[in-house]
Amino acid sequence: xxxxxxxxxxxxxxxxxxxxxxxxxxxxxxxxxxxxxxxxxxxxxxxxxxxxxxxxxxxxxxxxxxxxxxxxxxxxxxxxxxxxxxxxxxxxxxxxxxxxxxxxxxxxxxxxxxxxxxxxxxxxxxxxxxxxxxxxxxxxxxxxxxxxxxxxxxxxxxxxxxxxxxxxxxxxxxxxxxxxxxxxxxxxxxxxxxxxxxxxxxxxxxxxxxxxxxxxxxxxxxxxxxxxxxxxxxxxxxxxxxxxxxxxxxxxxxxxxxxxxxxxxxxxxxxxxxxxxxxxxxxxxxxxxxxxxxxxxxxxxxxxxxxxxxxxxxxxxxxxxxxxxxxxxxxxxxxxxxxxxx
Amino acid sequence: xxxxxxxxxxxxxxxxxxxxxxxxxxxxxxxxxxxxxxxxxxxxxxxxxxxxxxxxxxxxxxxxxxxxxxxxxxxxxxxxxxxxxxxxxxxxxxxxxxxxxxxxxxxxxxxxxxxxxxxxxxxxxxxxxxxxxxxxxxxxxxxxxxxxxxxxxxxxxxxxxxxxxxxxxxxxxxxxxxxxxxxxxxxxxxxxxxxxxxxxxxxxxxxxxxxxxxxxxxxxxxxxxxxxxxxxxxxxxxxxxxxxxxxxxxxxxxxxxxxxxxxxxxxxxxxxxxxxxxxxxxxxxxxxxxxxxxxxxxxxxxxxxxxxxxxxxxxxxxxxxxxxxxxx
Numbered sequence: 001x002x003x004x005x006x007x008x009x010x011x012x013x014x015x016x017x018x019x020x021x022x023x024x025x026x027x028x029x030x031x032x033x034x035x036x037x038x039x040x041x042x043x044x045x046x047x048x049x050x051x052x053x054x055x056x057x058x059x060x061x062x063x064x065x066x067x068x069x070x071x072x073x074x075x076x077x078x079x080x081x082x083x084x085x086x087x088x089x090x091x092x093x094x095x096x097x098x099x100x101x102x103x104x105x106x107x108x109x110x111x112x113x114x115x116x117x118x119x120x121x122x123x124x125x126x127x128x129x130x131x132x133x134x135x136x137x138x139x140x141x142x143x144x145x146x147x148x149x150x151x152x153x154x155x156x157x158x159x160x161x162x163x164x165x166x167x168x169x170x171x172x173x174x175x176x177x178x179x180x181x182x183x184x185x186x187x188x189x190x191x192x193x194x195x196x197x198x199x200x201x202x203x204x205x206x207x208x209x210x211x212x213x214x215x216x217x218x219x220x221x222x223x224x225x226x227x228x229x230x231x232x233x234x235x236x237x238x239x240x241x242x243x244x245x246x247x248x249x250x251x252x253x254x255x256x257x258x259x260x261x262x263x264x265x266x267x268x269x270x271x272x273x274x275x276x277x278x279x280x281x282x283x284x285x286x287x288x289x290x291x292x293x294x295x296x297x298x299x300x301x302x303x304x305x306x307x308x309x310x311x312x313x314x315x316x317x318x319x320x321x322x323x324x325x326x327x328x329x330x331x332x333x334x335x336x337x338x339x340x341x342x
Numbered sequence: 343x344x345x346x347x348x349x350x351x352x353x354x355x356x357x358x359x360x361x362x363x364x365x366x367x368x369x370x371x372x373x374x375x376x377x378x379x380x381x382x383x384x385x386x387x388x389x390x391x392x393x394x395x396x397x398x399x400x401x402x403x404x405x406x407x408x409x410x411x412x413x414x415x416x417x418x419x420x421x422x423x424x425x426x427x428x429x430x431x432x433x434x435x436x437x438x439x440x441x442x443x444x445x446x447x448x449x450x451x452x453x454x455x456x457x458x459x460x461x462x463x464x465x466x467x468x469x470x471x472x473x474x475x476x477x478x479x480x481x482x483x484x485x486x487x488x489x490x491x492x493x494x495x496x497x498x499x500x501x502x503x504x505x506x507x508x509x510x511x512x513x514x515x516x517x518x519x520x521x522x523x524x525x526x527x528x529x530x531x532x533x534x535x536x537x538x539x540x541x542x543x544x545x546x547x548x549x550x551x552x553x554x555x556x557x558x559x560x561x562x563x564x565x566x567x568x569x570x571x572x573x574x575x576x577x578x579x580x581x582x583x584x585x586x587x588x589x590x591x592x593x594x595x596x597x598x599x600x601x602x603x604x605x606x607x608x609x610x611x612x613x614x615x616x617x618x619x620x621x622x623x624x625x626x627x628x629x630x631x632x633x634x635x636x637x638x639x640x641x642x643x644x645x646x647x648x649x650x651x652x653x654x655x656x657x658x659x660x661x662x663x664x665x666x667x668x669x670x
Contacts, residue, residue, distance in 0.1 A: 168392025313557030
């Protein structure tokens with residue numbers, strides 16, 4: 001192993017401990033199994049409260065609605081492991097969604113090929129996401145501004161521009177186009193909704209990137225100790241820009257799946273998604289301080305957060321006023337289950 | 343998480359509006375104008391508030407044209423209670439208003455700032471959300487939230503002979519939502535064969551409503567009626583019903599507020615699930631500005647409380663509620 005990947009002593013211990021725990025599957029490691037344990041517990045509770053919870057249709061609903069936050073959270077995992085943060089993803093979804101609807105609507109008046117128009121819209125979504133992400137990366141590395149500040153700034157800017165484009169109301173996809181675009185959200189492949197397949201694909205790519213590539217190792221090294229990584233000749237700026245660009249691309253993917261759901265974008269689109277994505281990453285066991293984390297944990301974290309809401313909707317044991325409290329308590333409990341020793 | 347959430351949302355909104363507030367510095371006005379009216383309203387961050395902003399500007403246009411010499415109207419939007427309080431100070435000290443029409447963000451937080459404006463001799467009309475101390479205002483004008491809940495319940499009871507299984511979506515937990523909810527349930531409770539299966543918060547948001555409705559459809563095999571309680575939420579509800587293929591067994595979805603898209607659907611008889619709506623038009627800000635300005639021009643006072651009625655919208659009268667140019 002090159003010295004660039006030498007983490008700090010504490011992190012090294014933690015990582016090797018987890019690695020050995022993974023090797024010896026017989027031995028149970030509570031700290032890394034927290035999210036999955038929490039999810040299993042929730043599934044048992046959910047099934048006990050309402051037998052429909054365990055139905056395939058319900059799981060497909062939950063997984064499909066998780067896919068947006070989940071895909072964004074996979075990208076967010078890289079940014080947080082590298083020691084950064086992105087608060088703007090929810091606003092970015094809103095702005096990209098509004099923009100591609102406007103693009104598709106205006107194209108549709110010139111081109112009489114709905115499939116082509118929709119494909120153009122999807123490509124624009126990916127390009128806008130990657131471009132916004134790259135812009136964040138450049139401002140953070142070359143502009144030397146804290147990620148928190150850069151993305152707090154764009155959080156406001158993106159949503160304001162969308163609100164302005166929409167005149168405060170909603171931007172709605174042309175009816176004919178939404179018929180063509182609909183299957184991207186509502187369609188299924190082998191009985192599993194398209195967004196779930198895409199979520200799975202992004203999660204696999206994320207896992208491979210993080211675990212099996214030099215880029216993934218650099219991301220962890222930078223989050224562990226940026227100075228050491230720099231001395232070890234890692235191109236820190238380039239790697240950081242790439243993490244934000246990858247997150248932006250993930251936002252673009254999530255948006256192109258989201259648009260056909262309601263066929264509209266409004267100033268409330270994607271509200272607070274940034275917090276849901278960050279929560280999924282942290283609940284999934286990634287250190288908020290950076291340096292280490294797991295994509296699979298993030299995926300489970302995202303599903304877990306959706307499942308809480310789903311169970312609360314499927315039952316009515318407690319006052320609806322307390323829903324947010326239940327969510328908060330479960331999040332803290334799972335974080336407690338997967339905490340690491342200092 | 344929700345505290346952090348609201349903080350982040352507020353900072354987002356503050357950022358979004360900070361810039362526009364800077365650009366729109368109030369102009370220094372001549373003091374000889376007879377009625378210098380300031381309008382303070384929430385910024386257009388939701389289609390309903392977008393309607394409020396649009397109608398306020400319509401009122402400014404119409405009224406200033408009708409009274410070119412003795413009326414000046416300044417419209418200010420804000421993205422939160424603290425910002426609104428600051429703007430209020432600017433309106434009084436810099437713009438020099440002598441009349442105020444305000445749609446307060448929060449009742450408690452704005453009571454003191456409004457009281458201070460009134461103490462300086464400004465005539466105050468409060469719209470929609472009341473202040474915690476009514477002595478801080480001269481007049482109060484609001485949409486009818488009781489009717490907003492009552493009308494759909496009565497409509498359901500009459501149309502379905504007091505017999506139906508209902509699921510309901512609520513807005514954001516606020517006193518306004520409670521008022522509507524209590525009005526709705528009090529009517530339903532009079533009919534023993536009408537049952538509310540469950541109600542969950544959809545936060546006046548399409549996406550949240552979509553998820554809540556998906557889960558209702560999983561949980562209840564026998565739903566007759568949905569009280570979506572808002573036109574935005576009704577859009578999410580309709581999508582969830584379509585996805586689940588339950589258009590056949592659900593008889594009707596009732597939104598609320600009379601958004602133009604819904605009114606158009608009712609007018610054109612486009613969707614068998616959408617047959618009626620209840621008005622709660624952002625146009626009431628237009629009414630409030632108009633009535634206040636006209637009373638002040640005559641030197642009269644407004645009645646202490648004016649409730650602008652909410653009405654049932656169906657195919658017979660939908661045209662009267664259709665405003666295609668409004669963003670709402």
